[in-house]
Amino acid sequence: MSAPTMNANAITADAPVQFYDLDEHAHPEGHSTMLGFWIYLMSDCLIFAILFACYAVLGGSYAAGPAPKDLFDLKLIALNTAMLLFSSITYGFAVLQMQQGKVKGVQIWLAVTALFGLAFLGIELYEFHHLIEIGATPQRSAFLSSFFTLVGTHGLHVTFGIIWLVTLMFQLSKHGLIAANKRRVMCLSMFWHFLDVVWIGVFTFVYLMGVLR
Amino acid sequence: MSRDPHAAAHAHEGPHEIEMPHASMRDYVIGFVLSVILTAIPFWLVMTMPLSAGATGAIIMGFAVVQIVVHMIFFLHMTPKAEGGWSLTSLIFTVIVVVIMLAGSLWVMHHLNTNMMPMPHEPTSQTVGTTTGQVP
Incomplete structure (x- = not known):
């Protein structure tokens, strides 16, 4: 990121023009982790965009099977959305505790975040179980295939987020708030809030628009 | 990040060499309150249907875009810099x-x-096996 432009001092009459960078740069450990993780999230965003596009194209193909109106219980989805939103602000509290250097506070708020995440997953699995039980399986229609793929991929991301949360709590109890752990807390913060952003798209586009259709 | 090659070396000497976004309680509370409002209104509109389906659809899509921007600014701490x-x-x-x-x-x-040519329907395979009857 250090300016890739030519060194202005090098361009004089006698010195040869150099197009490559000879300066030694300091590369502290993890100095590019935040940007790199952000770019990973952008690539994850593309995965979700493809699944949203699939759902947009196939979401109306019911194959004479059930439509969103018959299947979705908006009260359950509202509860699910609330769980994810609460988990977002509790993660924010964990970051605030980290800025004040309180390990215990970070761990407590991470644990609360994990509980909200588990509640979200539990409600989602209950919904999936109910759908499969009444015959609305992924094999039933193109609409249901794309629905389960999109919502299931989001649920898998939340699952891995919770595994990461637990891992981070162990790392914090072992090493405390060292620079590497602070970096991990901030990366998981991005990941967790990113999942909430994707969920905004899911509940609006899949559930609310589905019931309207 | 700087045009001066020595600036990076100086930054390295500090105890906090890694640039991290600074979060504040104010940001999180504003973001949370806005998100609750921007989530509750779409759900209320669809569950009670005070407007036509077309208008409701346009409004909830608009609210989703605004809420995504709110999350980006207040939770993900995005700034142009x-x-x-x-x-x-x-x-x-x-x-x-x-x-x-x-x-x-x-x-x-x-x-x-x-633009697809109409497909000849085979009523036996199309209608048999529907689950609509089992769905509440």
Whole structure:
């Protein structure tokens, strides 16, 4: 990121023009982790965009099977959305505790975040179980295939987020708030809030628009 | 990040060499309250249906876009200056790709559907096995 432009001092009459960078740069450990993780999230965003596009194209193909109106219980989805939103602000509290250097506070708020995440997953699995039980399986229609793929991929991301949360709590109890752990807390913060952003798209586009259709 | 090659070396000497966004309680509370409002209104509109389906659809899509921006600013701490502008650059690039892909897929597939020759229906395989009867 250090300016890739030519060194202005090098361009004089006698010195040869150099197009490559000879300066030694300091590369502290993890100095590019935040940007790199952000770019990973952008690539994850593309995965979700493809699944949203699939759902947009196939979401109306019911194959004479059930439509969103018959299947979705908006009260359950509202509860699910609330769980994810609460988990977002509790993660924010964990970051605030980290800025004040309180390990215990970070761990407590991470644990609360994990509980909200588990509640979200539990409600989602209950919904999936109910759908499969009444015959609305992924094999039933193109609409249901794309629905389960999109919502299931989001649920898998939340699952891995919770595994990461637990891992981070162990790392914090072992090493405390060292620079590497602070970096991990901030990366998981991005990941967790990113999942909430994707969920905004899911509940609006899949559930609310589905019931309207 | 700086044009001066020595600036990076100086930054390295500090105890906190890694640039991290600074979060504040105010940001999180504002973001949370806005998110609750921007989530509750769409759910209320769809569950009680005080408006027509078309207007409701347009409003909830608008609310979703606003809420995504709220999350980006207050939870993900996006600023044009974060990471020397590279976070925002990669975000804009991703948004462009996503818009092209979504709009293009919908456009192409819509035309494929409308221009498709009518298929001869085979009533036996189309209607048998429906689950609509079992669904509440």
